[in-house]
Amino acid sequence: MIRRFGESPEPGQKYIRRAGAYALLPRQSSLLVTWYDDGKNPELQLPGGGIDPGESPIAALHREVFEETGWLIATPRRVGTFRRFVFMPEYDLWAEKICMIYRAMPVRRMGPPREEFHEARWMHAEAATQALGNSGDRFFAQQHVSSLR
Template sequence: MTEIIRKLRVAAYAVIVDDDRILLSRWLGPERPRWILPGGGIDHGEDPYDAVIREVFEETGYRAEVQRLLGIQSARGPLNLDGDDLDYHRLRVLYEAKVVGGELTFEVGGSTDRAAWVPLADVPALDHVESVDAGLELYRNRPANGRPTGLG
């Protein structure tokens, strides 16, 4: 029997919507590439606000300006990563942001390989991570408690 390892990952992500499009990155996940909000892990000692600006630039080539904190998504579930069974807890800090400079480029040698503006109407059919749905829910509904409903 394989021992289950507990892992916590804290990350910051940006919801960037412009003209009925959302900016997404293609994450090279353990199962297959999937679309995700631009963002990623917060380095030790790094403020989440600074992390999301850094991550958006690394993954998309755009300079972002944070508009406001949207909320926090907490998701927990099993994950098999490199043969290890994980009880994986993801804590995501979600910000609304806008592009203020730069140009669309792709990350090389990182956890993503593409970035794209995707029409909001196309998101439901897109192979994507659940944080995209949570981020859009927070962006659209702006709940006072900053917690997406039903998306864990």
């Protein structure tokens, strides 16, 4: 059974399952996160996103992290999975998001994020446990912080 975070599914609402890969990207006591701000729904997020048809979760992780942060990563290791039921306004879609969380090493910044409305930010890991925009991301950031103690 996959742990659920966030709101319960709304009765009668049809949800499309959408798998995604997301990264905890540590360096010393910081995490590389992405600030998403389209002017409507600003949010601090773990870098990552949807897995395209035919794409592996690891390939999606590398692609999404690069698009949202401009960084190349190495040695991804899966640390857990959660699901959440959300409306995704950018896709006009009710989704059951299956979020696979990896820990990976940010190894090289290649430039700014390529994806519109995204800004890469280094944030103290403890602060990220409070500031990330969804409870699943916060849970895994807290697990990361606890592993450092």
